Amino acid sequence: MASGFGLALRNLARNRRRTAISLSIVAAGTVGLLLTAGFIQFSFAGLEDALIHGGLGHLEVVAKAAADERSATLERSLAHGLVDWPAIQADIESLPGVAAAAPNVHLMGMASKPDGATVSFIGLGVDPERERRMGFTTKLRAGADLAAGEPAPGQDQVLVALGLAESLGVAPGDVVTLLAMTSDQTLNALDVRVAGLVTTGIQDLDTRYLKLHFRSAQRLLATERVNDLIVGLDDNDDLATAQAALEARFASREDAPLAVVPWRDRAPFYDQVRNLYRGIFWFLGSVIFVLVVLATSNTLVMTVMERVREIGTLRAIGTSRGQVARMIVAEALWLGVLGALVGNLLGLGLIVLINGLGLQMPPPPGAVNPIDLKLAVVPAALVGSVVLMTAVLALASVFPVLKAVRLKVVEALTHV
Amino acid sequence: MTPPLFEARGLGKTYRLGEARIEALAGVDVTIEAGALVALAGPSGSGKSTLLNLLGLLDEPDTGTLKFSGREVQALPESEKTLLRRRLLGFVFQSFHLLPVLSARENVEYPLVIAGVGRNERRQRATEALAAVGLADRLDHPPDRLSGGERQRVAIARAVVHGPAALLADEPTGNLDSKTTAAIVDLLFRLNQERGTTLLFATHDPALFARAPRRIRLADGRIVADERDGGG
Numbered sequence: 001m002a003s004g005f006g007l008a009l010r011n012l013a014r015n016r017r018r019t020a021i022s023l024s025i026v027a028a029g030t031v032g033l034l035l036t037a038g039f040i041q042f043s044f045a046g047l048e049d050a051l052i053h054g055g056l057g058h059l060e061v062v063a064k065a066a067a068d069e070r071s072a073t074l075e076r077s078l079a080h081g082l083v084d085w086p087a088i089q090a091d092i093e094s095l096p097g098v099a100a101a102a103p104n105v106h107l108m109g110m111a112s113k114p115d116g117a118t119v120s121f122i123g124l125g126v127d128p129e130r131e132r133r134m135g136f137t138t139k140l141r142a143g144a145d146l147a148a149g150e151p152a153p154g155q156d157q158v159l160v161a162l163g164l165a166e167s168l169g170v171a172p173g174d175v176v177t178l179l180a181m182t183s184d185q186t187l188n189a190l191d192v193r194v195a196g197l198v199t200t201g202i203q204d205l206d207t208r209y210l211k212l213h214f215r216s217a218q219r220l221l222a223t224e225r226v227n228d229l230i231v232g233l234d235d236n237d238d239l240a241t242a243q244a245a246l247e248a249r250f251a252s253r254e255d256a257p258l259a260v261v262p263w264r265d266r267a268p269f270y271d272q273v274r275n276l277y278r279g280i281f282w283f284l285g286s287v288i289f290v291l292v293v294l295a296t297s298n299t300l301v302m303t304v305m306e307r308v309r310e311i312g313t314l315r316a317i318g319t320s321r322g323q324v325a326r327m328i329v330a331e332a333l334w335l336g337v338l339g340a341l342v343g344n345l346l347g348l349g350l351i352v353l354i355n356g357l358g359l360q361m362p363p364p365p366g367a368v369n370p371i372d373l374k375l376a377v378v379p380a381a382l383v384g385s386v387v388l389m390t391a392v393l394a395l396a397s398v399f400p401v402l403k404a405v406r407l408k409v410v411e412a413l414t415h416v
Numbered sequence: 417m418t419p420p421l422f423e424a425r426g427l428g429k430t431y432r433l434g435e436a437r438i439e440a441l442a443g444v445d446v447t448i449e450a451g452a453l454v455a456l457a458g459p460s461g462s463g464k465s466t467l468l469n470l471l472g473l474l475d476e477p478d479t480g481t482l483k484f485s486g487r488e489v490q491a492l493p494e495s496e497k498t499l500l501r502r503r504l505l506g507f508v509f510q511s512f513h514l515l516p517v518l519s520a521r522e523n524v525e526y527p528l529v530i531a532g533v534g535r536n537e538r539r540q541r542a543t544e545a546l547a548a549v550g551l552a553d554r555l556d557h558p559p560d561r562l563s564g565g566e567r568q569r570v571a572i573a574r575a576v577v578h579g580p581a582a583l584l585a586d587e588p589t590g591n592l593d594s595k596t597t598a599a600i601v602d603l604l605f606r607l608n609q610e611r612g613t614t615l616l617f618a619t620h621d622p623a624l625f626a627r628a629p630r631r632i633r634l635a636d637g638r639i640v641a642d643e644r645d646g647g648g
Contacts, residue, residue, distance in 0.1 A: 011517055313515075316474055409475070413513075
């Protein structure tokens, strides 16, 4: 005969409407958890990808002195720049799993247009060909990207951020004069043609940012040095291994020690965002937890109160309090497991639907571009929600169980 | 010498109903031997059900002592009383009190399930018990597809399937028509005679009461008559 969980399942089937309500509550809570976890996971992955392929790379190889001194801005001195960087670059690129090691030159100065508009800028000299190899993306809004090869003298190009372009009043094809201080503190100028207009995605930075070939930047700064080498890997998961391999390779450079800095150390706000999202997730999770406990506990109490005479009968014929308690807990556990499974199915369906709709959210404060509303399927959340909802229902059954086991047999038998 | 199955001395029970106190049982002395067949009668509120509840260890007396097979039981913890009910007592209620989600056989199996009897054995014993009450062809019927008399037969099979020492029935025919009543009473009496199961039942039916070899009348919580066939 049906005993234990089988009997519990049959009892649930007795009042289908109430069971459906309880399952809906559990399923709704599960869907809420899955969607929240999916959104957060997608956001983490998207942010990680945006940071790595937006310019940070997986690793940065930099002079140790520069790493020790630097601030979080793009304004960096070349005093601690890499001199023998072509050799270091070749060394890095010989490692398996490395897509490329691209030099960066950071610069700042004034940009001016022949008709007189002059605006300060923060610039970055890059290797466009290697950046493309590493999967870096440029958010081009007009014109063309930088040419892949090294520009010949007099053929220097620049990508200008939208805000800076507006201040200067330039468009693709226009010529801009860049002024900057060289390492020996003399003022140097370089005429560059605007290849295209870009956005960094950050509104404030767009008012000052420009990007050019690192050779052009070196010409302007009259140097052969670069600030650092940005290392791109074929696989995100190889980061720790690659970092250890590079550190081992450079350990012998005592005269000019190098630091190998992972991208997360250069993006402190990434961890801040993660912590913020985790906080939101736990807050929402706690709210869902409390709501599901209260709502299902209420329906379980109703179930017990409807079966007072039956519980009295069970007790009369020798069912112990523990056995009655187990029967109610078994019903609660079924509700938790079945509700979570239904919630998983609904949640997966909703994720597919939402992802298929191609929805976008408005840009966050300070950002320029809208964010795609996509949800990831998080396997841990699928399994975790079943475990969590089972635990939630076990907790929700505490009060109904107490109610049931405290019934006096004679009073229960005559309950109306 | 075998002690009596039930031995009550000065058994009293008072219930509160709001501010009022209702004395349901007022110092009852009664001894019931193993294998006896005893009918309880009396007007509503006379204490029949209360006496059955106390003897069946479903309730606790406020006063007096109760021995079950020579062992004092009124002060036992609830867990031990549960075990005694499970092993040695069977109950038949006026409203049958079958579990609606279980079939007839599963209802009868239930006391064996909680007693830890193995699946095959309990299926066999439940089938035999139902056959003994004439329901061999209703094994898989749920209670709502059985008539009142059939439900009460299932309840009786459930009450005796584990071989209890005593069967306590509180108005077992109260919800049945006269023809079904006769069949149920015959069944209960047969169980008493064939198996030696002690049978105590409360009834409002004078004809049924008269059939019992021992007849106890209660009024206002007291035994006012205790008659036995053969001048007892």
